[in-house]
Amino acid sequence: MATRLTRKTIGAVCLGLSLVAAAPSAVAVGDVLEIPARDTQLATEYLLNDVAEAGERMVAVGERGHIIYSDDDGRTWTQAEVPVSVTLTAVDFANETHGWAVGHSGAVLHSSDAGETWTLQMTGIRAMELSIEAKEKQVEVMEEEIAEAPEEEKGDLEWALDDLLFTIENMQSDMEIGPVNPLLGVWFENEDRGFVTGAYGMILRTTDGGESWKDMSGEVLNPRGYHLNAITQVTGGGLVIVGEAGFIQVSTDRGDTWETRESPYTGSFFGVIGTGKVNEIMAFGLRGNIVFSSDLGRSWKTVPVDSTATLNDGVADEYGRIILVGNGGAVLVSTSGGETFKHYFRDDREGVMDVVPVKANHLILFGEQGVSHADETGKNL
Structure with missing residues (x-):
């Protein structure tokens, strides 16, 4: 299985829906935080927003509290036991066993058994x-x-x-009203230290594996409360947060302090990855905009692409490719270190939220179509 060098966030469409539909009533919000995800054979066909790797296992999260995992490169999937039925937006594993998932209503879930069972650690009320x-x-x-x-x-x-x-x-x-604001990003350094980010500038840190949390919004310069859509660590150790209006923050001290980085694009970023090279960052988002930095965000260049599809997530794989995926079935592939991309659109035009390369000619795509197996251009196998 390919080594992933990325973290992921929810895409533009899903974020918009979350903020519009998040709070019809306190009762409805409370219900989805208390009702376990329904066991269904269709979990692999519903919207999946993110995927992470727990050792050799893939763990994907999506709507209705669905979490599924696979130990055979995505050929078969098992549905996990999840105590909530809110839409889940992001997942990250600190090691082979300990992982965290976040989602609507400020839900933070933790697993200590490689994603098979989950417990609710926090809701939006506590946040x-x-x-x-x-x-x-x-x-x-x-x-x-x-x-x-x-x-x-x-x-x-x-x-x-x-x-x-x-x-x-x-x-x-x-x-x-209730816990209405969604969490959108999660990253954990180890079993103890991690961050979650979300709507309206939410950023919380834990140093005890999620038993307690500290609000870090005052440590990040974000006076307008922009949504913080994704967080990742790049090669070299730098932490990067991206969000609305070209928002980029970088930390070089494990998240204790953060510095603003000026972006050449002032629209929303929905994803950020490292390329695998020291201090290299690639951020991407609305209307297909991609920016690249080789010096931890101190300078940037815009990457030219022929597609205007909003981009949701990506990966730098062991085969020397950078693969970005997005709305309308967009699959963008670079074999030049991110200098140029070839773009493809899947026939079904369903939005793609994340991707895992399992071979040089085999991708697993996650999104509106659930799980799909595709060739290197995104075409179904």
Whole structure:
């Protein structure tokens, strides 16, 4: 099985649906967090948003709380035991046994048996409580700054304080609706340390395997609360988060601090991967835009492509290829280190959310069609 060098996020269409349809009522949200995923033979045919590898095992997650796993390069699949029926958007394994999946309603799931069974570690209510607590501490700090500031500087600080208080009031109102905001990205360094990211600037970190979480949104410069769609680690150790409006943040100290990177594209990024070479980053997203950096995001170049299909995820494989997948059945393949891509569109035109190469001429695709086996261009085998 090919070694994956990527993390994944949900695509544009699915994010839009999540924010529109996430909160019809607190009762409905509570139900899907309490009702286990239904066992069905059709789990491989429903929408799958992401896939990760637990050793030689593939584990894919999708709508209705479906999690499936395969030990034979995707030829057969088994459905996992999952305690929720929310749509799951991303999955990552720290090692062969310990993995985390995230999704709508702020759900965070953990598995300690390579994805066979899962437990619910956190919901959006707790995530919101953590965020409010962090912002209330910011209010205390800002009030002290205002008290000590020269008179000519007080006005701007007071405006900023008003904005912060308004944000807290909005979050408290959202709490009455229920856990509505989706998580969109997850990455774990080991069994203890990991991050989850999501809508409206959510970023949480754990150092004890998800037993407790800390809100990190105040450590990332994101005053407009852009959605944080994906997080990954690239070769060399750098952590990268991408999101709306060309948002890119990089950490070189395992996520303790983050630096803003200026992007040549100001639209939304939905995915980010490493190429396998030290400090190389490829980010991609809306309308097929791809940007590449060889210096951990300090400089960028735009990668020319002939397709405008929104791109959702990708992988750099052991065969020297970079493969990106997206809406409308798009499969883009580069054999030049990402300098150029050839693009193909699958006949069914169903959106593709993720890809795993298992041979030089065999891809497994995950998306609106569920699981599909395809050749190197994305054509069904």
